[in-house]
Amino acid sequence: PIAMGISEQTGGLPTLTAVFVVITGIIGAVLGSSLFRVMKIQDDSVKGVALGTTAHGLGTARGFQISSEAGAFAGLAMALAASVSAFVLPFLLSLIERG
Numbered sequence: 001p002i003a004m005g006i007s008e009q010t011g012g013l014p015t016l017t018a019v020f021v022v023i024t025g026i027i028g029a030v031l032g033s034s035l036f037r038v039m040k041i042q043d044d045s046v047k048g049v050a051l052g053t054t055a056h057g058l059g060t061a062r063g064f065q066i067s068s069e070a071g072a073f074a075g076l077a078m079a080l081a082a083s084v085s086a087f088v089l090p091f092l093l094s095l096i097e098r099g
Contacts, residue, residue, distance in 0.1 A: 002082045010093055021056060028055025029062040048073025053081045 007017035032051050041047060044067045051059030052074030060078050064071030 002086050006085060006089055009090055024054070025056045025058035029058040032059065032062060033066070044070040045073045048075075049077040052077030052079075 003017050003021045004014040006012075007014045028051060032047070032055060036042075036047055036050075041050075047066055048063045048070035051063045051070070053059075055062065056078055060071060060074040063074030
């Protein structure tokens, strides 16, 4: 819902935005654990932050499958990323349009 609202506010296509958000979440949730293994990341808080910011709700669900700590950090990271996007992005776009 946040991505769709930002998309609508900035002149994008909310439906297309929703499709890409879902695709991003699926890819992040599926590939995240493999990427953590390849990069030798073992800290659950780091895994959670990465999943929450990149894979959104599905990443948070995957974080809870890893551990409760990863899930908690994923939820926090997702909320913070959404808040920053919702408040900062429209402001930055208005600055770009003026310049």
